[in-house]
Amino acid sequence: MNRSLHQADAQVYRIMQDELERQKTTLMLIPSENYASRAVMAAMGSVFTNKYAEGYPYKRFYNGCEFYDELEQLAIDRATELFGADHANVQLHTGSQANMATYYALLKPGDKIMALSVATGGHLTHGSPISFSGQFYESHFYGLDPDTDRLNYDMIMEAAKEVRPRLIIAGYSAYPRIIDFKRFREIADEVGAYLMADIAHISGLVAAEAHPTPVPYADVITSTTHKTLRGPRGALILCKQEYADQIDRAVFPGIQAGPLMQIIAAKAVCFKEAQEFGFREYQRQIVRNCQALGQALLEEGFTLVTGGTDNHLLLVDLRNKQITGREAADLMEAAGMVVNKNLIPGDPAPATETSGIRPGTPGLTSRGMKEPEMKLVGQWIARVIHEGRDNPEVLEEVRGQVQGLCEAFPIYEDL
Numbered sequence: 204m205n206r207s208l209h210q211a212d213a214q215v216y217r218i219m220q221d222e223l224e225r226q227k228t229t230l231m232l233i234p235s236e237n238y239a240s241r242a243v244m245a246a247m248g249s250v251f252t253n254k255y256a257e258g259y260p261y262k263r264f265y266n267g268c269e270f271y272d273e274l275e276q277l278a279i280d281r282a283t284e285l286f287g288a289d290h291a292n293v294q295l296h297t298g299s300q301a302n303m304a305t306y307y308a309l310l311k312p313g314d315k316i317m318a319l320s321v322a323t324g325g326h327l328t329h330g331s332p333i334s335f336s337g338q339f340y341e342s343h344f345y346g347l348d349p350d351t352d353r354l355n356y357d358m359i360m361e362a363a364k365e366v367r368p369r370l371i372i373a374g375y376s377a378y379p380r381i382i383d384f385k386r387f388r389e390i391a392d393e394v395g396a397y398l399m400a401d402i403a404h405i406s407g408l409v410a411a412e413a414h415p416t417p418v419p420y421a422d423v424i425t426s427t428t429h430k431t432l433r434g435p436r437g438a439l440i441l442c443k444q445e446y447a448d449q450i451d452r453a454v455f456p457g458i459q460a461g462p463l464m465q466i467i468a469a470k471a472v473c474f475k476e477a478q479e480f481g482f483r484e485y486q487r488q489i490v491r492n493c494q495a496l497g498q499a500l501l502e503e504g505f506t507l508v509t510g511g512t513d514n515h516l517l518l519v520d521l522r523n524k525q526i527t528g529r530e531a532a533d534l535m536e537a538a539g540m541v542v543n544k545n546l547i548p549g550d551p552a553p554a555t556e557t558s559g560i561r562p563g564t565p566g567l568t569s570r571g572m573k574e575p576e577m578k579l580v581g582q583w584i585a586r587v588i589h590e591g592r593d594n595p596e597v598l599e600e601v602r603g604q605v606q607g608l609c610e611a612f613p614i615y616e617d618l
């Protein structure tokens with residue numbers, strides 16, 4: 204019991220050291236990833252992992268929960284204050300479960316839900332046929348405006364009137380523009396639907412008022428805590444008071460049993476960090492950095508879906524570069540820049556290949572990088588995609604430049 208990880212399991216320890224080295228020496232350009240603080244990681248790796256605490260604060264099914272009541276109530280209070288919401292449930296293990304719990308709370312099997320499809324930027328849990336959400340519910344999709352690749356609220360209104368869904372979902376994994384939640388509320392009211400905002404990607408921006416909040420408009424809001432919010436891997440649900448009991452019962456005992464109290468501790472830490480002044484500035488810098496990275500790519504002849512970004516991610520259409528998303532992402536990884544391939548609206552390529560990549564700036568901004576570094580990264584991405592094919596020297600050269608930048612902007616000082 205008292206051995207360190209190193210003493211108890213040299214293999215896992217060694218793999219962890221390798222991963223730490225990878226994180227230190229590469230650029231994290233995946234917009235759904237971030238670096239949790241040392242404080243968040245300390246809470247995750249704590250004695251709170253040792254206890255069952257089924258139930259909610261002061262209403263537990265296990266004895267010995269006095270400090271768990273205090274802890275979870277603190278996390279709930281900080282979450283509601285941070286977002287200005289009536290009610291928060293902080294027990295969700297993942298964003299997908301937050302969505303599952305919301306459907307379970309508000310819908311009956313077979314009810315109609317309406318969202319953006321995965322192929323145009325939505326999430327698997329928004330009704331995809333390969334997810335529970337497309338099998339337990341009757342899923343319908345609204346599209347993007349084919350002329351602008353943006354949400355077109357008149358088109359969404361028309362589609363909603365036709366389908367008359369029970370639930371409309373607003374919130375995406377690969378949409379680089381502002382979402383107008385007020386317009387979504389009007390659409391939901393017009394057809395008598397619930398409105399769920401899934402802010403998994405943008406919750407950090409929302410908390411810092413760098414993106415308009417859905418709180419006054421959405422019935423229920425789901426989010427991860429590990430993306431722009433920069434907390435532990437996990438999720439939360441915010442809702443209006445009238446849905447509080449329904450949501451809580453859907454989470455426990457509906458779809459989960461014991462909460463991960465060590466993760467709830469880390470969520471509490473994350474919500475406190477997100478209320479500090481530096482976090483507001485951090486989120487604004489994420490957006491400025493993303494716009495600077497987009498500008499650098501435009502100057503290198505790249506095409507950006509919608510022409511640019513209002514948030515933390517870019518969707519790059521690679522069709523004019525004669526390269527697939529998969530190949531571009533693999534070349535970039537060889538040069539130390541980790542990005543993911545992504546379908547673009549109307550993509551002719553399959554999901555395993557894609558015609559796009561989806562770079563984002565939360566990770567680079569956490570390292571303290573600003574606009575000048577984004578310009579460099581944009582130029583390196585261009586060099587790798589333009590010249591890197593069958594050219595290991597170019598990849599090696601850029602890899603060296605990336606490593607130098609990583610050393611100038613370290614992640615964890617004493618790790």
Ligand SMILES: *Cc1c(COP(=O)(O)O)cnc(C)c1O
Pocket residue numbers: 235297298299300325326328374375376401403404427437438
């Ligand atoms: C990331 C994401 C989720 C949930 O993610 P998990 O991996 O299950 O935590 C849900 N919705 C959207 C829009 C997302 O981008």
